[in-house]
Amino acid sequence: MSGFLEIRGLSARLAGTGQRLLRSVDISLPAGCVRGLVGESGAGKSMIGKAVLGVLPKAVEIIEGEILLDGQDLQKVSPAERRRLIGAKAALIPQDPLTALNPSRRIGPQITDRLVDILGWTKARATTRALEVLAEVSIPEPERIMRLYPHELSGGMRQRILIASAFAAEPKLIVADEPTTALDVTVQKQILKLISELQARHGTALLFVTHDLGVVSKVCDTLSVLYAGKVVEDTTVERFFAAPQHGYSSALLAATPRHTDPSSSLKPVPHEVLETVAAEIAASDAAWRPNGGARG
Template identity: 60%
Template sequence: MTGPTLDIQNLTVALPNGAPLLRDVSLRLQPGEVRALVGESGAGKSMIGKAVLGILPPKVRRTRGEILLRGQPLNALSPARRRREVAAFSALIPQDPLTALNPLRKIGPQILDPLRRIHGWSTTRARDRALELLERVQIRAPERVLDSYPHALSGGMRQRVLIAAAFAPSPRLIVADEPTTALDVTVQKEILRLIRELQQETGTAVLFVTHDMGVVAKISQQVTVLFAGKVMEDAPTAQVFTGAAHPYTRALIAATPSSADLTRPFSPVPSDLIGELHAQIAREDALRSEATR
């Protein structure tokens, strides 16, 4: 029986002063599954993806827990071996397509170089695969795009390039870090459709970071709801939308604007609920700190 693609066990990530950014996060991502990480800004969604990919910010450290890819504990590997394993196994679709692409290099080398250097492909094979994926994400004249600089492309086209680059080596895991945030609604819908179609065709597992419950409903089978680095709820997406167990999850759903009912008033997450959650987490942090002394 095939095990999980990604298995995060009690992951805690903290600043040098010990302040936790992630608090005992555990989740599993099965082959071919799309799991959404959702929560407000600062909830720790992107931090989980960075921890998995080994690109935590400077001075931020894992203080507890394990991350396993295909059952392989990454923490047991040397830094160089870990980089090789992660690069060969996973890929990232970043949030901002403009800053993610080097403005001084043409698109072609930015897609082809990782395929040649990390995966050992020939230039011909890498170029053929790049052209195939660019066509698959509905970019016209892919040869011209490979020979273009990022500034010559629209935001939607740059994001399509990043999707093609991520799927090109057929990774088993993709971390999609809010890949539609900077796009307008029409382009966002198309990008989500492309990611979902490619994911279904390739069987790639996707960890999809978003703050938008509407996006969660469209793309994921499982959802992990985070607040202040702590998991509030972890359940199948359909279950979350029909009967969320945690009041914070219900508040997030209620705060999502509805195109079906434009007269419905905006309903932000209640401030008293936010206060209660912060107080609860502070108590838990204090108890944990006392227990480790």
């Protein structure tokens, strides 16, 4: 079965040093499903989200592989066409609501701009739609809020607005890049619930980037565990929490702090496990041939 988002053999590296950042990543996300991308900092989970949305930093270059969005290979179309495709079919829920809204623009235009400029809606229709989605994320007095500037709102409110903005154009895919990390613990729960509800109601495919396995268990259907830019395990949430297949996955799961036993100390991922993963990656790097051809 082919998903709405298909990533096949995606490899990327740092342009200057040639350091590999993604190693033949395969990810399949059917329409309406939720996939978690988990891993430590620097494992490449955000990098995959950025690659899907076409906003990789200039220093990162894709060496090979394809990213298919609704069957269209983003690597094979012109940059302008790629932007239009992504703008129409995908959206981002960013990590930090405090920096993701433009401080010198009012809230309203920051929601309606994509609808008007990229999708060609009329201003009136876009405004109606913005009011609709703001109500859907439980923003009180949406008319008034649309006239405010970001600094006049709290972090939780701003994240709601960003979520509303992401859903406004009814995208088929949303990339949520650690959407609760920057928020208070009390707000985190509400936001998580909100994203989950909206995703289910709109039937949006959701790529959920997080380092929090607790979040994964609540929101996702499937997940990919990443280490050093490589998918070490691709499984369903039930199977993962019941019996993780890969040693690194089990160690990661064991390292998750539990509220049920506050006295237990935090367990780091054991050194032997990391050595095993590193050896696996070294082996697959040695066997890897860019573009299927011989190296050198």
